[in-house]
Amino acid sequence: MSATRSPKVSERVAPKAAEPAPEQKKRGAHDDDGPDFRTLLHAWLESHRSSLLDSLRRLGKQPIGSFFTCLVMAVALSLPMGLSLLLSNVERLGGSWQRAAQISLYLKLDASSHDGEALREQIKGLPGVAEAEYVSREQALNEFQQQSGLGEALRELPENPLPGVVVVTPAQVDKPALEALRQRLAELPKVEAAQLDLVWVERLAAILKLGDRFVFGLTVLLVSALLLVIGNTIRLHIENRRTEIEVIKLVGGTDSYVRRPFLYMGALYGLGAGVLAWGVLAFGLNWLNDAVIGLSGLYGSDFALAGVPSADGLSLLLGAVLLGYIGAWIAVARHLSELAPR
Amino acid sequence: MIRFEQVAKRYPNGHVGLHELSFRVRRGEFLFVTGHSGAGKSTLLRLLLAMERPTSGKLLLAGQDLGQISNAQIPFLRRQIGVVFQNHQLLFDRTVFNNVALPLQILGLSKAEVAKRVDSALERVALSDKAELYPGDLSTGQQQRVGIARAIVHRPALLLADEPTGNLDPRLAAEIMGVFEDINRLGTSVLIASHDLALIARMRHRMLTLQRGRLIGDGEAGQ
Numbered sequence: 001m002s003a004t005r006s007p008k009v010s011e012r013v014a015p016k017a018a019e020p021a022p023e024q025k026k027r028g029a030h031d032d033d034g035p036d037f038r039t040l041l042h043a044w045l046e047s048h049r050s051s052l053l054d055s056l057r058r059l060g061k062q063p064i065g066s067f068f069t070c071l072v073m074a075v076a077l078s079l080p081m082g083l084s085l086l087l088s089n090v091e092r093l094g095g096s097w098q099r100a101a102q103i104s105l106y107l108k109l110d111a112s113s114h115d116g117e118a119l120r121e122q123i124k125g126l127p128g129v130a131e132a133e134y135v136s137r138e139q140a141l142n143e144f145q146q147q148s149g150l151g152e153a154l155r156e157l158p159e160n161p162l163p164g165v166v167v168v169t170p171a172q173v174d175k176p177a178l179e180a181l182r183q184r185l186a187e188l189p190k191v192e193a194a195q196l197d198l199v200w201v202e203r204l205a206a207i208l209k210l211g212d213r214f215v216f217g218l219t220v221l222l223v224s225a226l227l228l229v230i231g232n233t234i235r236l237h238i239e240n241r242r243t244e245i246e247v248i249k250l251v252g253g254t255d256s257y258v259r260r261p262f263l264y265m266g267a268l269y270g271l272g273a274g275v276l277a278w279g280v281l282a283f284g285l286n287w288l289n290d291a292v293i294g295l296s297g298l299y300g301s302d303f304a305l306a307g308v309p310s311a312d313g314l315s316l317l318l319g320a321v322l323l324g325y326i327g328a329w330i331a332v333a334r335h336l337s338e339l340a341p342r
Numbered sequence: 343m344i345r346f347e348q349v350a351k352r353y354p355n356g357h358v359g360l361h362e363l364s365f366r367v368r369r370g371e372f373l374f375v376t377g378h379s380g381a382g383k384s385t386l387l388r389l390l391l392a393m394e395r396p397t398s399g400k401l402l403l404a405g406q407d408l409g410q411i412s413n414a415q416i417p418f419l420r421r422q423i424g425v426v427f428q429n430h431q432l433l434f435d436r437t438v439f440n441n442v443a444l445p446l447q448i449l450g451l452s453k454a455e456v457a458k459r460v461d462s463a464l465e466r467v468a469l470s471d472k473a474e475l476y477p478g479d480l481s482t483g484q485q486q487r488v489g490i491a492r493a494i495v496h497r498p499a500l501l502l503a504d505e506p507t508g509n510l511d512p513r514l515a516a517e518i519m520g521v522f523e524d525i526n527r528l529g530t531s532v533l534i535a536s537h538d539l540a541l542i543a544r545m546r547h548r549m550l551t552l553q554r555g556r557l558i559g560d561g562e563a564g565q
Contacts, residue, residue, distance in 0.1 A: 043450020050447060247431050250391065251445040251492070252421035254414075 047257060055264040058237070066272070069233050073273030076226040077320055078280045080219035085285065085312070087211045089305050101173050103182050104195045105166040109137075111190040116164040119190055123168055128181050131169035137162055163192060175202075223323065230269055230327030231334075234262050238335050245339045255336060262332045263325055270324020274317035281308045281316075343369040343500060343531045344390065349399035351385050351555075359385035360555045362399060367533065369499070372526045374542045374563060375535045377552035383535035385555070387504050390533070391423065392416045404499060421449065424493030424530075428505035430485045432477040438464070438488050439473040445496040463495040467521055483514040487521065494525055501525060503534040507541065515541055 059066040105123075107116055113136050120134040135143075140162040145151040168185060170178055178196055186194035238245065245258050289305045296303035308316075344367035351359035360382045367373055375383050388394045389401055392408050401408045406419060424445075432441050442463055446456045464470045467487035477485050486506060493501055503522065507515035519541060526532045536542060542549055542563045551559030 040450075042452065046450050046452070047447075243431065244433050247433060248444065248448065249417070250420060250425055250431070251448060251496075252417045252419075253448045254417040257417075257448055 047260065051260040052264050055261050055268055058261075059265065059268055066269070069229070069269055070272035070276055072229055073226055073269060073320070073324070074276035074280055076222040076229065077273055077277040077316065077323075078284075080215055080222055081277065081312075081316055082281050082284060083211070083215045083218065085281065085308065086305075087208060087215060090211070091208055092306070093303055101170065101178070101196075101198065103168040103170065103178070103185060105168060105185055105188070105191050106193045106195070107164040107166065107190050108192045109163055111164055113137075113164070115190050116166065119188065120166050122188070123166060123185065126181075126184075128171050128177060129168055130171040133167045133169075135165045135167060137164045140165060166191075226273075226323055227327040227330065230266055230324050231331040233269065234266055234328045234331035235335055237262060237265060238332065238339070242339060245336075249339070258336060258339075259329075259332045263328050266324040266326075266328020266331075267321050268324070269328075270321040271317065273324065274320030277320065278308060278313045278316055282313075343367050343371065343404060344533070345400070345402040347400040347402075349389065349396045349401050351382075351389060351394065352397045358555050360389075360396075363552075363555075363557050364399075365550060365557060365560060367531060370526070370529050370531055372523065372532045372545075372547040373534070374545075374547055374549040375533065375552060376537055376539060376542060376549055378537060380554070381552040382555040383537075383552060384504060386552070387502050387533075387535055390500075390502060391425065392419055421445070421496065422499045424496070424498035424501040426486070426489050426493045426501070426503035426506045428508040430477070430489040432485055432488055432492075434477050437474055437476055438469065438480070441477065441488055442491045442495050444492060449496060459495050460491075463491040466494065466524065467491045482509055483517070486510060486514075486518055490518070490521055490525075494530065498530060500531045500533065503532070503536075505536055506534060507536065507538055512541070516544075519545060 105119075107119070111119075113134075116134040116136060120132045123129055123132040137160050141154065141160045144162060145154050148154075168181075170181060175198060178198065182194045182196040185191060248258055285305050285307050293304050346363045346365050348362045348364055349360060350362050353359060363382075363386070375386060377383055385394070389396055389408065390403060392411060396409050399409075403419070404422060406415075408419075411419060433444075436444075439460055442460045443456050446459055451459070460473070461470065464473055467490050469484060469487055469491065472480060472484065472488075477488060480488065486509075490503075490506070493503075501522070506522075507518050510518060515538065522532050522534065523545070545563060547563055549559070549561065549563040550557060
């Protein structure tokens with residue numbers, strides 16, 4: 001029936017064939033001149049535009065699969081990033097404690113209140129000293145009685161055993177500088193002993209250093225896992241498009257043309273994962289913050305977790321896009337050569 | 343257009359695909375390559391498409407030595423060639439239009455130019471009204487014509503076809519051959535690998551006969 005409705009293909013095209021061959025002339029002319037820069041630029045931009053749109057369309061076709069791939073990547077990204085943010089918060093907290101690191105100068109028992117005040121004035125003028133406070137023998141005894149609960153027993157003592165103290169707050173917390181300052185203060189007249197307790201600061205620094213290393217190791221592991229995830233995802237996309245790739249190669253597609261949509265896909269996965277990770281971190285830190293504020297309030301502190309700084313968030317996005325791109329590149333480079341037309 | 347000079351192809355497993363083959367094809371010529379399975383027809387096409395390289399001898403296509411061509415040059419060589427496969431190699435998730443447009447998209451032509459050329463190619467194979475359909479909606483013969491449209495849309499200097507009528511009934515096979523002849527009349531060299539001797543004999547074009555990788559005949563079909 002169709003045969004009666006339409007003439008044979010060869011019959012239908014015969015009149016065309018009888019015409020001169022303008023296309024052949026055109027082809028010859030085009031080959032001789034070669035494409036100009038504008039044409040090449042347009043071709044390049046058009047290829048990128050269509051690759052990007054094609055990648056978006058393919059991701060959109062499988063929204064659930066794409067979302068879960070992004071989610072897995074987001075978890076891999078947000079774990080080290082979240083730990084790193086927590087550590088920097090702890091460092092911030094530690095920093096405020098460090099600023100409170102003080103040198104206690106115990107004065108000789110024969111030093112009078114006048115001596116103590118004079119010493120405080122002298123110390124306050126020294127370089128490296130932010131603050132100096134004199135606690136007289138009487139004040140020290142009063143505080144000790146109140147804080148120790150040994151008020152009655154202390155009252156029985158024949159004389160006040162506590163020395164006057166000058167509490168020095170250093171301008172900066174640097175262990176060698178602090179030690180030098182302590183030695184210098186210890187040599188001042190009327191000073192019996194100078195005590196600097198940095199053990200807890202050192203412990204905290206050691207814990208933070210350990211934390212940093214842990215985060216670094218975790219980052220390396222999770223970035224490797226992320227590259228594997230993206231690589232495997234892209235490999236599956238390549239497998240699904242094997243025939244298409246072979247055909248593209250046979251009709252003159254270059255490796256970069258074949259590679260391009262997969263690289264966009266990797267970058268888009270990275271972008272999605274970065275956005276998700278940023279959201280997860282912002283939400284997670286906000287959620288933790290209520291508990292942290294409550295806890296720090298119990299210690300008389302107004303400490304609160306800082307959220308995800310914009311710069312860190314943007315770095316996270318950029319890093320995620322880059323990782324997606326690199327993962328895709330590795331996968332495509334590995335599998336493209338296997339996809340020679342058959 | 344094509345020059346084979348003592349071209350041989352040996353595979354690592356010892357199989358010899360072609361034995362020192364020598365022949366020439368002029369620009370605009372219509373040529374059949376025939377022979378039984380394993381005669382070397384596909385090897386010959388694969389060499390012309392630079393999917394494989396000759397083990398020895400010299401193979402020139404439009405002045406380019408395919409034995410020496412770099413991997414980076416291969417895509418640009420293939421842009422001068424149109425290929426039609428027995429199994430069509432169509433992309434079933436793209437419309438007929440987008441299948442045919444593929445070589446032009448690779449060339450980076452503008453949308454308007456792509457549309458113009460695709461329409462022209464589909465008209466040439468009498469499929470203008472099927473542009474928005476998917477290959478799965480078409481008959482085998484129509485799918486083959488889509489494959490031909492894709493092979494000619496970028497106006498190649500050479501059209502290669504590997505058993506293009508292998509899956510078609512005789513009436514459709516004759517129609518497809520008619521399309522190839524029309525394309526050839528426009529100046530494109532056409533080289534068809536086929537073992538359909540009856541069909542070849544009716545067309546009276548030059549025919550190379552291969553047997554176990556050797557050229558055993560070179561003359562007009564049907565003589």
